[in-house]
Amino acid sequence: MSPGRGRAEIAALWVVFLLAHLWVALLGWWLPSQPMGDVVLVYEPWSSSALGGGAIVGITEPWVYPQLALVPMLLANLLSWPLVGAMGVSGAYLVAWAVLVTVLDAIGFAVLVGLGRTGARRGRSGPRRTAGWFWCAALLLLGPIAMYRIDAVTVPIALIGGLWLSRRPVLAAALLTIGAWIKIWPGALALAAVIAVKRRVRVLAAAVIVAAAVVAVLFLLGADRELFAFLTQQTGRGLQIEAVAATPFLWMALGGAAAIEYSHEILTFQIRADAAETVSALLTPVMVLVVLGLAVAGAIKAARGASWHRLFPPLGLALVTALIVTNKVGSPQFQVWLLVPVMLWIVLDRTRSVAPSLLTLGLMALTFLVYPLTYDALLRAEYAPILVLSLRNLLLVVLLIISSRALLRVPAAPRTDPAHRAG
Template sequence: MTRRTAPLWAAFLLVHVLTAWLGWVYPSQPMGDVVLVYEPWSTSALTGGTIMGITEPWVYPQLALVPMLIVKALSLPLVATMGALGAYLVAWAVLVTLLDAVALWFLIGGRPSAPRRAAAWFWTAALLLLGPIALYRLDAVTVPLAIIGGLLLLRHPVVATTLLTVGAWIKIWPGALVLAAVVAARGRLKILLAAAGASAGIVVVLFLLGADQHLFAFLSQQTGRGLQVEAVAATPYLWAARAGHASVGYSFEILTFQVEGYGVPFVSDILTPIMLLTVGAITGLAAVKSARGGSFGRLFPPLALSLVTALIVTNKVGSPQFQTWLIAPLVLWFVYDRTRARVPAALVLVLCGLTCLIYPLTYDALLRTEFVPVLLLTARNVLLIVLLVIGIRSIVRVPIPSRR
């Protein structure tokens, strides 16, 4: 730690403490998933009950259970003084903070460059603006894995790809960074083989544990979902609900609020094909740039951001923690190409702030389709589309070296 990085470390840790504390005081249970879902799942797995993803189908890839079990183990010494749920919450915040601190060390350890310090300050600001949802969700575990993996891609591609692949087996989104690396890096074969090898190893272990019937249930479990209230495609239905032509209902099957109205099943059904087409088109555009000599530093960051943003914009789910997915590509963009990272970084900070205003601060009013939260959500979702356009435009603008 140097004089230049000491204030950064202090701010980073302070923001984690503040954000963890705010989870206890903000409305709408921003820590709800941790205590209402993760803790019971981990307890069941350790006490001979259902093991999600192994004995029962699950919406998450199977490695998602690993951090939940680690937190359960960390919480045991605190149970006597805080109770099982309180201890689990504290242990969850501690685990995420430790993982983030490790990733920050990879980012600014030693004598970091100005771009790396800027990336760290951006990350700190994003956490502060996004609030408790940045810590108290499973996605928070994958962000530091994605950052470390992205930082190691050029020097240690096998290690980096393995980390990103593990992250994708916790929550799918880090797989977008693997895809971006395969397209943008010169050593794409090594990256592809590392991803395939890591996935094969994980599948073998899961098969031996008895997950053969539910190995890829996390893919099929998503197909039958409705249109979640915060999804980009749900925005028109919220305005229709204000006019009395649609409504918001609760799905007890997947424990989330969804919009209900004319054409909702159709919109929900076509979003997955639209997602695949969008991701394919972005990948194809970047592949052309890479084949024509586009550099990794100019191509990889906007490609990673565009792919991740496309997963959010075209998703039938619109969970607030999805905004954490945007942090890793922007941190890496600062490192590889600081000048062009500024505009999308500013937009992501605005998105984080708007998301916190929506959830948890005005979420109850949003479910009643009141004007202000619906307007805030509309602005957030429009800006997500703008961010996607900026990312794609940056790919288009990647320079191609002249050949004489």
């Protein structure tokens, strides 16, 4: 493609990217089931309490999120202050959150595809433009949940980290570690990087140093027993209705053999059935075993000289997908976790990324059909949304199988392979 056509496509990408954010942000105001609910019902009160001298989640009281998740919530609160008089607290905070997510995404998009003439060289590669179009399509298919959750903040952070792994491994590892202290899933990409990237010692050292610095600062701020409460808070949770493992119970609910109930403690809908607690308790050790198995498989491939360009994409996607498939929580926003490993797969190995890319877009569309479009019917255990959610969960399992199969098929390469040296 000529430089002129390349710049034109990048300009078109930016227009579509920004319009997609505007459209999805507006959809949050129009669609049912409060797709922006978490932002105004929990993020704004948490941040207001911290700024107003009240309780600070993760510091003075236990929290379900890692502590750095409070930072974007505080930023949105500060950004909302000039708008409060005109829109009220809730409206101003929602607008500020959408602006914050859009700005962060734009930074990640600039690293991915470039900025006009200055970024043309960086963004001229076909795979990067393809990844940009994929991001736009995924955002539109998933809808408001792609922006109005804390998970959205981690997408550009993890994407930049993944894109910088080859040339800036220390900064990349730092970003992935920071992302993991906002929402745990970027830690899976950090693990994949330690396994697949040649300069793994630098990656591991940077991750450890950043994690230690975060822990030290939190401890100085007063967090002690609450320091790792985001891990212990998850262990007592029940089986959420959208979790993959909850699928059989949803069909049981059609016949009255299971029920859907709301947990006021966790603020989510869970399954109530005889075996649900047992399944929920088993999922955490299953997750550990699956992640460990994938990590060992990746380490064996790396030891045999596999190129990082071939190894990292399927390993990263398999690890992230495993965190979703084996999770007792199945929140719809978990689908945004898939965006980064799929985009990195497109950038690093576009030929083999077609199947996981298409599957992921299908997952986005099915998730949007469930939440927010038919979520009220799902809570009533109606047939149609249960069928759609079951298909979505089936595709998640298929994606895990495909990425794991691709991981096992990564060929060994001699240490003199240029692609391996590039890692």
